[in-house]
Amino acid sequence: MTDDTSIGGVRHQFPSTHWSQIEGTRSPHAEERRRALDSLISAYWKPVYKYIRLHWKKENEPAKDLTQEFFARLVEKGLLDRFDPERARLRTYLRVCVDGLVMNEDKAAQRVKRGGHVTLLPLDFESAEGELRQLPLAAAGNPEELFSREFARSLFGLALERLRRELEEKGKGLHFELLELYDIDEGGKPLTYDEVARRYRIKPTDVTNYLAYARREFRRIVLDELRAMTATEDEFRREAHTLLGVKL
């Protein structure tokens, strides 16, 4: 699957830390605006698509159209310009915007004008559909919880990808493998540190150290990404609290 978008091209890396993408979308420089929107779309398109599919119970094709329409509006109509971090979190604001769009679905003349199923952004809906099939039926509960959980899934996925890349660049691929083994992979009884040490021919203390390092880096990257996805320090802290501190 790809995280490319037509706005930002291939998205190799998140922008630097401590810089809000929301501010970026309001930048006078087109390149900065494009990059910021690209990052936001990468993190939000799957939650938006799944939310439309699960909460609004839309079929695959209409959900794709609505997702495309939503992000097209985000870009063209400057929806983010109207976002006020004092009044809501970005996540909540976007969900409410999606609700508004879907509720007005019947007045979809604009979509027709666009020519119906026109692909505006090369979003990998097939992978999102595949993920939907793995979600339990109960997943579509409280809309805010659904959207929040899917946002967390998307953000954690992007953070893991960045972690893998960074650790490999540092020659610490094994650190990532251990994180995968303990915190990502599904399946039976977790291996003991001694078993893992024997498997990788390292010391058991190395297993704990490598794992601690990978987890620490994962945490750093998640917070880094989250900071970029929030408009204010206050919103960042509330989102971090929701994402990390509170059971999702």
Added chain:
Amino acid sequence: MNRWLSDSALERLREAADSPDLADTRYRLIDKLGQGGMGGVFRVEDTTLERQVALKVITVGDPEAGWPTRLLQEARVIAKLEHPGIVPVHDAGVLADGRSFYTMKLVQGKRLDEHVATVPGLSDRLRIFLRICDAVAFAHAHSVLHRDLKPGNVMVGPFGEVLVMDWGLSKLVGSPSGSATSQSGEAPAAEIVGPGTAHGSVLGTPGYMAPEQTRGEASVDERADIYSLGAVLQFLLADASPRPVPRALAAIRLRAMAADPADRYPSVQELADDVAHFLDGLQVNAYPEGPLPRAWRWIARNRAWILLLLAYMVTRALLIFFRPR
């Protein structure tokens, strides 16, 4: 390649990212006890002293935003309050992941909101209340306001010990901003998480927060805690037996929870004195009585002596009446 993460993987990753990084410390993680407004509280083993303690760590640490300072300030505030009703702090510092932490005594027991069901009697509940007042009065004497007093922030131990927890929103009287932040894991429901508690921020729990605190006024003083204590008293009176709630107690609660701070008890000690007077059958300041209720209360308080006297008088009367002439 953005991978698919199952709900279970999502949860494990969240825990991995949230758990304190205890590398190079004397502590070993056991489990999570709760989540507060600013961070989590974990049960850890102090491997040096071979005992379990509670470790509080903030969710997000950023020296630029001053949050580690705030947590350490909280630890320092609690450390100053050496009182049997206030949980003692053992250690404080910064973890390898950059987050500040402190450790405190691991309190075994139940939160007051859970414990209260096992204490149906009014008198026993009022005695618990007096112990809460003791701890808060002690803090006030050291110029510390709690600002988030509620049943969820009071622990009752297996031997009846009462501890006031969660000094996370505490504030030094006279300091311009809030400082110090929970082992019970109760989140301040109305907290607006931010690096400070400057004027305008609402910190506390609706229903227990004084009106001036709800309005975010900067000049909140001890009387805000007195209001919250009134709300705790109301909670304790809610289903206590006997019913209905005696008028004097209702008056105490009303005075503690007066909308205008000037109409409240001027100090926690005076609130506690009134409750103690009620328990002793004495007149309470919050409830001026007419002669009849006062006489009735005097009779109730001296019932044993009055009955004894009556028995004596009846016996004397009988003796006089049946005396052989």
